[in-house]
Amino acid sequence: MNISIDHLARLARLSLSDDEKKLFENQINSILSYVDKLNELDTSNVEPTSHVISLSNVVRDDLPGTSLGREEALMNAPDRTDKFYRVPKIIE
Amino acid sequence: MELYSLGISELSRMLEKGEVSAGDITASVYKRIDAVEDKIKAYVTLTLADALKMAEEADRDITAGNKKILSGIPMAIKDNMCTRGILTTCSSKILKNFVPPYESTVTSKLIESGYVLSGKTNLDEFAMGSSTENSGFHTTRNPWDIKRIPGGSSGGSAAAVAADECIAALGSDTGGSIRQPAALCGVVGLKPTYGRVSRYGLVAFASSLDQIGPITKNVMDSAILMNIISGRDPMDSTSAPIDLPDFASVIGMDIKGMKIGIPEEYFLEGMDPEVEKAVKDAIKTFDSLGAMPVKVSLPHTGYAVAAYYVLATSEASSNLARYDGVKYGFRAEGRDLMDMYMRSRAQGFGAEVKRRIMLGTYTLSSGYYDAYYKKAQQVRTLIKNDFDNAFRNVDLILTPTSPTPAFKMGEKTDDPLQMYLADIFTISVNLAGVPGISIPCGFTSENLPVGLQLIGKHFDEETILKASYAYEQSTEWHKRKPNL
Numbered sequence: 001m002n003i004s005i006d007h008l009a010r011l012a013r014l015s016l017s018d019d020e021k022k023l024f025e026n027q028i029n030s031i032l033s034y035v036d037k038l039n040e041l042d043t044s045n046v047e048p049t050s051h052v053i054s055l056s057n058v059v060r061d062d063l064p065g066t067s068l069g070r071e072e073a074l075m076n077a078p079d080r081t082d083k084f085y086r087v088p089k090i091i092e
Numbered sequence: 093m094e095l096y097s098l099g100i101s102e103l104s105r106m107l108e109k110g111e112v113s114a115g116d117i118t119a120s121v122y123k124r125i126d127a128v129e130d131k132i133k134a135y136v137t138l139t140l141a142d143a144l145k146m147a148e149e150a151d152r153d154i155t156a157g158n159k160k161i162l163s164g165i166p167m168a169i170k171d172n173m174c175t176r177g178i179l180t181t182c183s184s185k186i187l188k189n190f191v192p193p194y195e196s197t198v199t200s201k202l203i204e205s206g207y208v209l210s211g212k213t214n215l216d217e218f219a220m221g222s223s224t225e226n227s228g229f230h231t232t233r234n235p236w237d238i239k240r241i242p243g244g245s246s247g248g249s250a251a252a253v254a255a256d257e258c259i260a261a262l263g264s265d266t267g268g269s270i271r272q273p274a275a276l277c278g279v280v281g282l283k284p285t286y287g288r289v290s291r292y293g294l295v296a297f298a299s300s301l302d303q304i305g306p307i308t309k310n311v312m313d314s315a316i317l318m319n320i321i322s323g324r325d326p327m328d329s330t331s332a333p334i335d336l337p338d339f340a341s342v343i344g345m346d347i348k349g350m351k352i353g354i355p356e357e358y359f360l361e362g363m364d365p366e367v368e369k370a371v372k373d374a375i376k377t378f379d380s381l382g383a384m385p386v387k388v389s390l391p392h393t394g395y396a397v398a399a400y401y402v403l404a405t406s407e408a409s410s411n412l413a414r415y416d417g418v419k420y421g422f423r424a425e426g427r428d429l430m431d432m433y434m435r436s437r438a439q440g441f442g443a444e445v446k447r448r449i450m451l452g453t454y455t456l457s458s459g460y461y462d463a464y465y466k467k468a469q470q471v472r473t474l475i476k477n478d479f480d481n482a483f484r485n486v487d488l489i490l491t492p493t494s495p496t497p498a499f500k501m502g503e504k505t506d507d508p509l510q511m512y513l514a515d516i517f518t519i520s521v522n523l524a525g526v527p528g529i530s531i532p533c534g535f536t537s538e539n540l541p542v543g544l545q546l547i548g549k550h551f552d553e554e555t556i557l558k559a560s561y562a563y564e565q566s567t568e569w570h571k572r573k574p575n576l
Contacts, residue, residue, distance in 0.1 A: 003454060012409065012453040013416070014446055015434035027508055028451050034509055035398045038467050041474065048469030049476055051300055051330070052525025053287045053550070058329040072193035076420035085418050088429050 095120035114150035114164025134252035138211040146208040160206035168258035171212035174293040183227040186440030196293020213248030235574040240498040243273030250277040268518025271530035275493035275543020286525035287332035290325030298407035315339040342558040348382030353486035357393035370534030370542040390478040402468035409452030493530040493543035532569035
């Protein structure tokens with residue numbers, strides 16, 4: 001792995017303990033060395049597959065419909081005011 | 093014969109004739125749950141109050157002459173499908189208290205068909221695993237030997253069906269999560285073609301691979317459920333606009349002349365000899381039914397696990413970015429917003445989920461995208477081409493579902509790679525997007541079930557079901573029950 005485990009954890013938004021960092025670093029390195037076997041294959045002329053069925057531009061008519069109500073959208077919030085999700089202060 | 097031990101079609105006939113009521117069936121299933129659930133731990137949430145209400149409604153419909161296809165049939169739903177007003181946890185601490193404000197498309201269709209929800213079943217957290225040992229709550233036990241795992245990630249659903257704690261179940265399959273537990277628990281598990289069944293309301297793991305399907309006591313019930321859950325859904329733009337066949341119409345048709353491909357890459361040096369023997373005996377049975385076994389090659393099979401773990405973890409790292417402690421799910425206190433995100437995710441996710449998010453974040457990170465993600469997508473093309481080529485000459489492909497029978501709890505938990513290799517025979521099917529089923533094909537000397545996988549062409553579940561039913565009816569494996 002060519003990225004520091006600290007940087008990777010930050011990119012993944014995970015605050016990890018030192019033990020977890022060491023364990024994951026070892027395990028990820030061993031999985032990546034297994035994954036390296038993909039390089040045995042010459043894929044220079046192979047198109048990548050992102051999706052197995054060829055659907056493109058799936059659109060629907062622009063018609064009004066019902067959607068989730070405010071109370072339903074807020075009902076699982078860990079913290080809220082009457083109308084909003086509440087989060088720790090962002091702007092000083 | 094206890095009602096809980098029967099399948100959908102038998103119970104439907106009895107309901108039709110007025111021999112039993114929906115209330116009787118629900119009571120019987122709950123009697124069974126009371127007797128064995130302490131041992132099996134298949135469920136995360138039991139929904140007795142809802143079940144009784146739904147059974148009452150079914151009885152009203154039946155009395156009024158409006159019996160629906162699933163009226164009064166208690167089914168278990170894997171706990172990664174949203175059920176409105178009913179806890180949906182994904183077996184994760186981060187969603188421990190999540191009550192969905194909407195219903196998934198598949199369960200909406202089951203409701204319209206009159207089903208009774210028996211409860212929500214255990215899984216490896218976010219469907220990441222092959223044993224249910226990654227559940228944030230508990231490990232489900234294999235009904236055939238409670239020291240062993242039931243397979244995963246849909247281990248709760250497969251164990252609930254095998255232990256008769258429900259009549260049928262739904263699971264989801266990203267790399268084998270329906271088929272592998274079905275094989276290890278001795279039941280029928282079908283992963284439909286990618287795009288056949290709507291994923292709306294299925295908590296996303298790897299969106300280009302995830303697919304919902306039935307886990308049942310027999311092949312007929314699998315066809316019945318496919319008729320209900322399949323079809324294009326405006327709420328899922330990846331569900332395919334393709335006409336639906338009557339999946340039950342092929343049940344009972346003969347399979348004379350059907351060409352069944354046997355890929356040499358799936359019979360490996362060192363595979364479990366009892367699994368190999370059971371599957372080879374099954375090939376002979378197909379031969380005696382008039383099908384024609386033909387050798388085929390899927391030359392890139394050996395690269396499937398590597399490609400899968402890049403693609404699945406990349407998609408997972410992106411999908412699981414939504415768990416930020418703001419709109420729903422667990423929140424930890426933090427110094428500031430970033431600290432709150434990082435602590436909520438660190439405390440809410442289990443080890444395997446964190447490991448996969450880290451791996452996926454790495455393979456998608458700037459500078460490594462081409463080396464890992466794009467490379468894996470190209471290998472995915474090669475694997476898909478393998479199937480396209482093989483299906484020019486054969487109607488179906490037959491393989492073992494899992495290289496081993498159910499393993500003991502704790503046997504593979506220390507080494508993630510060993511656990512990943514448990515899915516070696518099922519992963520290619522998801523990468524290619526084709527449908528695959530696991531059906532019982534024998535037992536080991538320790539009385540553990542062995543499963544056989546039949547893989548079909550895109551959107552050709554009918555041929556799979558036709559062949560599966562013909563095989564099932566010529567064997568007795570599906571009639572065996574675990575001693576509990």
